[in-house]
Amino acid sequence: MHVAEKGEGPVVLLLHGFPELWYSWRHQILSLAARGYRAVAPDLRGYGDTEAPADVGAYSIFHIVGDLVALIESLGQDQVFVVGHDWGAIIAWNLCAFRPEKVKALVNLSVAFFPRKRALWRIDTLRALYGDDFYICRFQSIIYTASKIHVLIQEAGEVEAEFGQIDTAFLLKSFLTSRNPGPFYIPKEKGLSGRVGLEIPLPAWLSEADVNYFASKFDKTGFAGPINYYRNINRNWELTAPWADVQINVPAKFIAGDLDLAYRCGGMEEYIHNGEFKKDVPFLEEVVIMEGVGHFITQEKAQEVSDHIYDFIRKF
Template structure:
């Protein structure tokens, strides 16, 4: 894409691919989710990079043109946050504006928890802060609530999940996941990742060229890297016991769609409306609920997201 440059940096023992636009100005760091890439932020990189900011988006560990360690235990939250701290160091700055979505948002929350001095302000999409429940491991809690076929529980199946995904083309998997509009708990059918591969035309915000780009990268890496983020949820719970009850003190704006499966199925709406979110994140300045928008709001409502980011970070 025009004006976006690509390079590889050494961080935390791995080679990480980053896309960036803008040489000067404050750094805006974008973290993607599953099953995505730096490319998920293409519209925001272009927008913020043209507004005097240095927009930077990596392929996270296990994705795209970044290294894909083979060990499941190489994807703990300490590894993922360590990668981002090293990336910030490599950019030659002390602080960044952080923008993150889905699993990137979770990494972002822990970055704010572990190293808040590195984050000037945070624009978080889709996934709110999930305070640690000292009594229940996260995957165990999800299994009790939604059953064994809940997608995060199914993702724990090492090797088996990869084999199921491989029954469909990477292009079909990407198309179905990015355009899915499930508003309840995401349940995966047994023995098959996609029960009915999508034959619907692509929405206006996602082109065949976009799908092909994602698919080309996942054809190379497979999906194990991304799945391994989920496979460390219980281990992360054990590793982060010392932060039980800790608050996030970074200034924050939260944006989600009213058709996002996270907002509609995991207690997020109640967490926000009850004041629990504000209690855990006292510097939460604004919550934006986008009407008619689903999970991948940085792509579906790209211009609106770019405007929200700029309106928030220009105050600092």
């Protein structure tokens, strides 16, 4: 596992999402280190300079959370602060469900807790809501080929094969600059290739150098590992059945942008604000919704996010 870290003091574990890297926390790492914390940001399994197993099954929620428990122990810590965004937030919620004693306090961004009773985080539910071209549904497809002994072996996923035909920097710009709070689609007929050749202007918070750093790592490892997280959604549903009624019993803060698809889709906005979220996360102390802000909030509102993290964790 590749880890970027800076500073001395209480450990703050920073968990990135898709399609990102430790680098998504570059601003928070500097801010937290300057304020007396040890910021630790890994490339998660399958990303960047961390190993990427070929087996789809190696990306279950138990594997990913297990990586983090081992990382915490390798840092010589019994407890750490945890901050997650996107898939990092999903992983952080599960870390708190499985091993709450490891988490001193939690700040999660963009993706709220998925209580099992809502049955949202299942492929059949997502397909019924948004159709086959919804990006998570598209990520499920795998191309198989017959070997010489007539055993089906995985060769490549349809989407990563498609991604391989597109310039990686252009592809990442398409994701990172998206401002549509509605569902993100990758139409099977034309995928993202229909946008190839279009100029994608970068916002002030994202430079060409930033995009090139992300692209250099995805060029090396590809997208199969990151997409395999999505291919384990149904398996994770089965594996986590014993936690059907779990509550997240650690102090928590939640932050999202009001233009974030993860905030707007699947009834999550209502869930967050109607009191259900607080019931499932009893020690939820604050919900912050930033106006005019999209999904990649750690970069778009770097200073504000850093301040929110610090203002919360300094109480513990």
